[in-house]
Amino acid sequence: MNKLTFITGATSGIGQATAEKFAEMGCDLIITGRRKDRLNALKKALESQHHVKVAALHFDVRNENEVSEAVRDLKPPWTEIEILINNAGLAAGLDHIQNGKLDDWERMIDTNVKGLLYMTRAMAPLFIKNGRGHIINVGSTAGKEVYEKGNVYCATKHAVDALNKGMRIDLLRHGIKVTAVNPGLVETEFSLVRFHGDAEKARIPYEGMQPLRGEDVAEVIWYVSSLPDHVNINDI
Numbered sequence: 080m081n082k083l084t085f086i087t088g089a090t091s092g093i094g095q096a097t098a099e100k101f102a103e104m105g106c107d108l109i110i111t112g113r114r115k116d117r118l119n120a121l122k123k124a125l126e127s128q129h130h131v132k133v134a135a136l137h138f139d140v141r142n143e144n145e146v147s148e149a150v151r152d153l154k155p156p157w158t159e160i161e162i163l164i165n166n167a168g169l170a171a172g173l174d175h176i177q178n179g180k181l182d183d184w185e186r187m188i189d190t191n192v193k194g195l196l197y198m199t200r201a202m203a204p205l206f207i208k209n210g211r212g213h214i215i216n217v218g219s220t221a222g223k224e225v226y227e228k229g230n231v232y233c234a235t236k237h238a239v240d241a242l243n244k245g246m247r248i249d250l251l252r253h254g255i256k257v258t259a260v261n262p263g264l265v266e267t268e269f270s271l272v273r274f275h276g277d278a279e280k281a282r283i284p285y286e287g288m289q290p291l292r293g294e295d296v297a298e299v300i301w302y303v304s305s306l307p308d309h310v311n312i313n314d315i
């Protein structure tokens with residue numbers, strides 16, 4: 080299988096592990112994120128190790144202009160995208176609702192909900208034109224349940240859960256598949272970002288337990304993407 084795959088948030092964690100897995104399996108890739116140096120280093124490593132073609136696009140998913148331009152400016156063969164992995168996302172802060180920082184709330188809502196919407200809105204017409212496509216939305220168990228101080232992060236992931244179902248219904252008639260991958264705790268840069276770079280606080284959620292690794296989630300994303308056209312995993 081060589082399906083051209085577009086991955087948001089490929090500069091670390093689940094997205095990076097997914098880029099590595101898909102390249103290992105022979106897929107050409109469009110990898111994206113804001114950190115240009117990391118993207119270029121990953122592109123170089125994947126091309127030399129796996130002999131696949133990789134395009135690196137750096138943009139902020141919160142910026143609708145940057146998102147739509149990135150997709151609009153693609154030239155063949157890079158327009159033949161078969162899989163979009165909406166993975167870019169973050170938690171910012173962990174506070175009781177009355178103490179929440181508005182800036183943290185805006186970042187999470189703008190990235191996890193609006194960023195995923197901008198990407199999907201830009202890509203879906205291309206999939207419809209090509210007559211096929213698969214959108215894989217990285218949600219979370221936080222999109223199914225809530226936990227103390229998780230309020231707004233959980234709300235954004237509940238929104239992803241609803242969008243995942245809604246876009247599946249809307250896009251089915253065009254032969255486009257939509258899948259939610261909803262992991263539990265994964266040890267990535269997620270916690271460091273949530274605690275604004277405080278490594279000591281970031282370690283605490285993983286204490287006394289064995290978290291998932293980005294590679295574990297990448298295996299699941301690979302599995303759902305490699306099934307025949309008539310088989311769709313709605314939610315895993």
Ligand code: NDP
Pocket residue numbers: 087088089090091092093094111112113114138139140141166167168169170190194217218219220261262263264265266267268269270272293
């Ligand atoms: P990481 O922090 O390791 O990776 C997050 C990725 O998202 C980075 O590549 C980052 O790239 C990108 N990103 C963040 N904000 C933006 C933005 N505004 N524009 C473009 N890219 C952005 O975390 P994870 O790998 O853990 O997170 C990936 C996804 O998995 C997220 O949606 C997260 O909510 C979800 N998830 C994580 C879990 C966990 O426990 N770790 C569990 C369940 C779900 P850059 O900074 O270069 O822009």
Ligand code: 8X3
Pocket residue numbers: 218219220221229232262263264265
């Ligand atoms: C990330 C998992 O439990 O930190 O979505 O919210 S959790």
